[in-house]
Amino acid sequence: MRHSTIASITRREAIARTLGLAGAAAMAPSALATSPHRKQLLVLFLSGGASQLETWDPKPGTKFGGPFRAINTSLDGVRIGELLPRTAKIMHRLAVVRSVNSNLPDHEKGHYAIQAGRLAPGYPVLGSAVAKLLEQPGDILPGYITLRRDGPKAYTDTGDAGFLGAKYEGVRVINGLPPDNLIVPAGINAAALQTRDAARRAADERFLRTHARSPINGYGTTFDQASALMQRREIFDLKAESPKDVERYGRHDFGQNCMLARRLLEAGVPCVRVVHFDWDAHQDNFYWHQMRCAEFDRTFVTLLDDLEQRGMLEHTLVVVTGEMGRTPQINNFGGRDHWGRAWSMAMAGCGIKQGVVHGMTNDLGTEVKEDEVGIGDLFHTYLTALGIDSSADYHLNGQTNPVADPAAGPIKAVLA
Amino acid sequence: MPVSPAKSKLLIEHKHDVPLMSCVFSPNGRHLLAGGRDSGVVCIEVASGKKTLLAGHESWVGEMARAGDDLVLTSDYTGCVIAWDCSGELPALRWKLPAHPSTVRALAVSADGRTFATGDRDGNVRLWQSGDGKMMREFIKNEHPIYGLALHPDGKRIITADRRPQKPTIQVWDISSGKELLKIEVPELSGYRRVEDIEWGGIRSLTLSPDGSLILVSGRAGYDGPATTLIYETTSGKLHRKLSSTLKGFCYSARCHRDGWVMTASGELAKGEFRAWKTDQDQSLADTATAGPCTALDIHPDSSRFAITQAIGKGSYPETGVLAIYEWQA
Numbered sequence: 233m234r235h236s237t238i239a240s241i242t243r244r245e246a247i248a249r250t251l252g253l254a255g256a257a258a259m260a261p262s263a264l265a266t267s268p269h270r271k272q273l274l275v276l277f278l279s280g281g282a283s284q285l286e287t288w289d290p291k292p293g294t295k296f297g298g299p300f301r302a303i304n305t306s307l308d309g310v311r312i313g314e315l316l317p318r319t320a321k322i323m324h325r326l327a328v329v330r331s332v333n334s335n336l337p338d339h340e341k342g343h344y345a346i347q348a349g350r351l352a353p354g355y356p357v358l359g360s361a362v363a364k365l366l367e368q369p370g371d372i373l374p375g376y377i378t379l380r381r382d383g384p385k386a387y388t389d390t391g392d393a394g395f396l397g398a399k400y401e402g403v404r405v406i407n408g409l410p411p412d413n414l415i416v417p418a419g420i421n422a423a424a425l426q427t428r429d430a431a432r433r434a435a436d437e438r439f440l441r442t443h444a445r446s447p448i449n450g451y452g453t454t455f456d457q458a459s460a461l462m463q464r465r466e467i468f469d470l471k472a473e474s475p476k477d478v479e480r481y482g483r484h485d486f487g488q489n490c491m492l493a494r495r496l497l498e499a500g501v502p503c504v505r506v507v508h509f510d511w512d513a514h515q516d517n518f519y520w521h522q523m524r525c526a527e528f529d530r531t532f533v534t535l536l537d538d539l540e541q542r543g544m545l546e547h548t549l550v551v552v553t554g555e556m557g558r559t560p561q562i563n564n565f566g567g568r569d570h571w572g573r574a575w576s577m578a579m580a581g582c583g584i585k586q587g588v589v590h591g592m593t594n595d596l597g598t599e600v601k602e603d604e605v606g607i608g609d610l611f612h613t614y615l616t617a618l619g620i621d622s623s624a625d626y627h628l629n630g631q632t633n634p635v636a637d638p639a640a641g642p643i644k645a646v647l648a
Numbered sequence: 649m650p651v652s653p654a655k656s657k658l659l660i661e662h663k664h665d666v667p668l669m670s671c672v673f674s675p676n677g678r679h680l681l682a683g684g685r686d687s688g689v690v691c692i693e694v695a696s697g698k699k700t701l702l703a704g705h706e707s708w709v710g711e712m713a714r715a716g717d718d719l720v721l722t723s724d725y726t727g728c729v730i731a732w733d734c735s736g737e738l739p740a741l742r743w744k745l746p747a748h749p750s751t752v753r754a755l756a757v758s759a760d761g762r763t764f765a766t767g768d769r770d771g772n773v774r775l776w777q778s779g780d781g782k783m784m785r786e787f788i789k790n791e792h793p794i795y796g797l798a799l800h801p802d803g804k805r806i807i808t809a810d811r812r813p814q815k816p817t818i819q820v821w822d823i824s825s826g827k828e829l830l831k832i833e834v835p836e837l838s839g840y841r842r843v844e845d846i847e848w849g850g851i852r853s854l855t856l857s858p859d860g861s862l863i864l865v866s867g868r869a870g871y872d873g874p875a876t877t878l879i880y881e882t883t884s885g886k887l888h889r890k891l892s893s894t895l896k897g898f899c900y901s902a903r904c905h906r907d908g909w910v911m912t913a914s915g916e917l918a919k920g921e922f923r924a925w926k927t928d929q930d931q932s933l934a935d936t937a938t939a940g941p942c943t944a945l946d947i948h949p950d951s952s953r954f955a956i957t958q959a960i961g962k963g964s965y966p967e968t969g970v971l972a973i974y975e976w977q978a
Contacts, residue, residue, distance in 0.1 A: 299710075509844065510843070522750065522751070563917065565917060
């Protein structure tokens with residue numbers, strides 16, 4: 233049943249909900265001061281679509297099972313692909329969903345839909361939504377930062393803040409470098425910078441007298457966020473990490489971006505997404521997954537260990553997903569193609585029940601057999617795990633939009 | 649009796665319930681073994697066509713080679729190598745060893761059959777005794793997956809081919825010292841694309857001419873180019889000939905006939921071919937189209953016949969395999 237009492241989600245209300253308070257009016261500074269640690273979200277996005285059969289849902293010895301074996305995990309009776317040996321040892325800390333049916337065998341549509349939790353265009357993707365819904369007074373860093381290497385396929389950045397506006401757009405960090413123009417050009421001193429900023433603000437104020445506030449506020453926030461990042465450039469300096477730690481994460485793009493993600497979360501960024509390229513193995517799927525899984529396996533476990541040891545996993549939801557799975561059928565180039573009807577994803581951390589495998593595919597892995605999960609269900613689940621009421625509505629610019637697809641709901645079996 | 653590379657006749661065609669991707673005749677030529685997308689090894693008695701399945705592997709059987717007078721070696725995706733004694737009525741498992749922790753992508757046997765080499769996905773190359781499967785040496789650790797191996801008939805050199813992004817590379821090594829003698833970069837067989845940061849192409853097989861003077865490496869010319877075999881001079885590294893098919897796909901296998909010509913087996917998504925070539929001509933002598941991609945070939949020890957494996961299915965998804973034996977005509 234949908235909640236009907238929430239008229240709109242403002243910054244204060246969102247926080248109040250996150251804290252489980254009755255309403256914005258009930259929130260006092262003292263409540264914030266005694267609040268639990270702020271919830272955070274980390275999305276590890278396996279872009280291109282990882283094969284469920286080589287990862288979370290192996291079917292060795294079957295017609296489409298591929299050449300790899302399944303291995304035992306730390307969870308009794310649960311086996312995963314042998315390409316994830318380290319992950320197998322921490323399965324008791326994860327929740328895996330083996331029954332995702334997005335029915336979207338398409339990169340661009342899948343990227344948007346799996347992140348927005350619905351097919352209809354114009355909605356904020358998960359990172360932007362969470363940035364909005366977990367926003368707190370005094371936030372100065374961007375609410376959502378997405379990390380990837382350069383040269384991605386066009387679909388990678390599909391979707392962002394939608395109707396939430398520019399303020400909640402993901403800030404893209406490419407190759408671990410701070411966003412462009414973060415560093416003040418040589419020759420511009422602090423006084424000159426201050427003068428420029430004052431001129432910009434004055435122009436904004438004049439414009440606001442006759443125009444809607446929202447876009448201008450968004451731009452103003454962007455400047456403020458850029459300014460805040462300027463002050464925190466050290467976050468991006470991975471040289472501050474020991475060589476041993478750099479090695480632990482892996483020197484590849486994904487490893488280094490995951491290390492940076494941890495630093496951003498530590499700095500207080502509510503939502504970080506790391507894109508792991510590229511799982512789109514239309515040829516040589518098995519060679520490809522050997523390479524990609526080796527990167528993922530080591531980095532993922534290192535990251536989870538670090539988050540746990542630092543006490544961050546208690547308040548950080550970690551989501552591992554792509555935009556789709558891969559065909560059970562293996563093509564003549566040894567590849568697996570796009571498949572949305574039966575695939576897998578995983579979660580860990582805040583709000584998630586540990587050691588759960590939810591759903592089941594049939595013997596060949598071609599269809600979901602039990603506990604089918606849709607993209608909307610996943611979106612509800614993420615928000616619920618983060619303590620957000622996923623049945624709430626956005627009320628913006630005179631429009632009402634549900635935060636998550638009302639036709640879907642959270643997967644209770646994986647929620648703590 | 650000399651045979652014509654341009655004339656061949658289908659003798660036997662066996663259908664198998666999974667796509668096939670490797671094959672080899674036994675040393676005495678009595679049996680033909682094939683492997684594919686399951687853990688079984690198909691064994692065909694050449695004279696009678698009788699088919700038997702050999703059990704022992706735990707995963708797809710990707711590589712095969714003859715060793716000496718009686719052995720066939722087979723390797724699988726889990727890194728396991730099995731030696732089959734082919735001197736009897738049926739091949740019998742002589743030894744089985746976990747040769748590598750990852751997929752064995754290349755397997756080669758010395759001319760005298762006493763030594764063999766394996767190369768894996770992680771770039772490891774190891775040397776072994778064929779008779780008992782005992783490891784002789786951890787030869788090299790390459791940074792890139794090994795996709796081709798050959799032991800030179802002089803007994804002193806080993807040739808490796810890797811799947812290095814952008815520059816698939818052939819290296820000739822001195823076995824005793826482990827020193828690199830020659831390095832040949834083969835960018836023409838690269839299908840690297842920065843967008844995925846993956847080498848889509850690379851060298852897919854390596855073989856030597858019978859006298860060891862030529863190195864043949866096969867693959868695809870570029871990301872979406874034709875099936876291609878490049879022939880290099882072993883001593884100088886100079887490109888001797890480029891054998892380029894019209895088929896847009898991969899050349900998966902090349903074999904040298906004792907009379908000096910070359911056979912290639914190639915495939916694209918839904919069809920395949922095999923061709924015969926002279927090493928001093930750009931155009932093939934003969935080409936035969938096949939229903940499915942040709943994934944491997946081997947020449948019978950008596951040089952009168954050859955075998956081809958195929959993957960068969962509707963469109964781009966193969967569900968079955970074909971193992972065919974052809975005979976060259978005079």
